[in-house]
Amino acid sequence: MTQAQAGILAPVPAQARYVFFSLGACSPDELRSALxxxxxxxxxxxxxxxLGPQLVDHLRSRIPLLREFxxxxxxxxxxxSTPAALCLWLRGNERGELIARTSELSHLLAPALQINHVVDTFVHQRGQNDHGRDLTGYEDGTENPENGEAIACAITQGQSAGLDGSSFWAxxxxxHxxxxxxxxxxxxxxxxIGRRLSDNEELDDAPESAHVKRTAQESFEPEAFVLRRSMPWWQVSPQSRDQSGLMFSAFGCSFDAFEAQMRRMLGMDDGISDALFGFSKPLTGSYFWCPPVKQGKLDLSLLHIPS
Known part of the structure; x- marks a missing residue:
């Protein structure tokens, strides 16, 4: 049986790590061995x-709909656009277990793949609806699709073996x-934001630059629904200053919905920039293909790697 990676559809964990890898000096066979x-x-x-496009290209393979950010x-x-070869989203309840898992996986993949960036994240003020809050205090994920709608927008279905059950990750x-x-x-x-901080109610009189209006998923043609699994991040700079923000994470059955939202946020269609840019900016941007799981293991058959 082929299915999606379960962490995509599950609520965000208490603690997480995004571990980004770059390609080492390796042959396609050495990379396949690491995978x-x-x-x-x-x-x-x-x-x-x-898995990023550059990794798939190095294996001289092709994943339909996969492209660089x-x-x-x-x-x-x-x-x-900051491409990466591989991203592992480590999910758990304790920071120590994630650090240990990072070490284990990095040794497993070396030298074909090498860590070049790590982002530690966490849940902030999780509510009864399982939604956390951004560090600005506003709830994140309010309009997320749920249950069957989440599967329909985030998981590829009815395409082909090795592709069904996969997801495209931005x-x-x-x-901030x-x-x-x-x-x-x-x-x-x-x-x-387009919502009241006090009760999370959407504002009827919010300006066109409000984030909620810029990204209203049902307002696009076709509708641009994605499954968000974003988490706040924090680190200390070399100057001992706090740096923090949001690790935006969106899963879809293609990148089209995310890209439509991002274009509108930037004002590429109507010249109106999202008000979010007044106090936040994206530092990175990358696309990945999340393979399905078959019999408890990643199904990498499209990369000619047997289970």
């Missing part, structure tokens, strides 16, 4: 794996400027 080792250690629940630029702001690390955010009035903050 074969990875198969036995990725259950799709505690570790979700996403585009460099998108609007009238005022832009979304950078990742962006957004850094809390100095700029704190200078906004309560009303200005609510209008930037």
């Amino acid at each position: 074969s080792h990875l198969q036995a250690h990725v259950d799709g629940q505690n570790v979700v794996a996403g 585009p460099q998108l630029k609007g009238p005022q702001f832009e979304a950078p 990742l962006q690390q957004w850094q 400027d809390f100095s700029a955010f704190s200078k906004l009035s309560s009303q200005a903050k609510d209008h930037a």
Whole structure:
């Protein structure tokens, strides 16, 4: 039986790590060997794996709909493209277990794949609906599709063996400027998001630049639904200053819905930039293919790697 990696559809964990890998100096056969080792250690629940286009290209293979994150630029702001060969989303309840798992997996994949970036994330103020909050205090994931609708928008179905059960994953690390955010009035903050902080109600009188209006999934043609699994991140800079923001994570049955939303946020269609850019900016942008799971292991048959 083929199915999606379970962590994609599950609620976000208490603690997580996004571990990004680059390609080492390896042959396609050496890379396939490393991925074969990875198969036995990725259950799709505690570790979700996403393979980047450059990894697939190195294996001289092709995954339909997989492409690199585009460099998108609007009238005022832009979304950078920072490709990676592989991303492992490590999910758990304790930071220590994630650190240990990172070490184990990095040794397993070396030297074919090498860590080049790690982002530690966590849940902030999880509510009864299982949604957490962004560090600005606003609830994240309010309009997420659920149950069958989540599967329909995030998981590929009815295509072919090896592709069905997979997902296309967009990742962006957004850094918040809390100095700029704190200078906004309560009303200005609510209008930037498009919801009231106090009760999470959508504002009828929010401006067209409000984030909720820019990304209203049902307002696109065709509708642009994605399954968000974003989490706040935090780290200390070399200058001993706090740096933090949101690791934006969206799963879809293609990248089209995410890309449509990102283009509108940047004002590429109508010249109106998302108010979010007034206090936050994307530092990274990358696309990955999350293979399905077959008999408890990653199904990498499209890469000519047997289970």
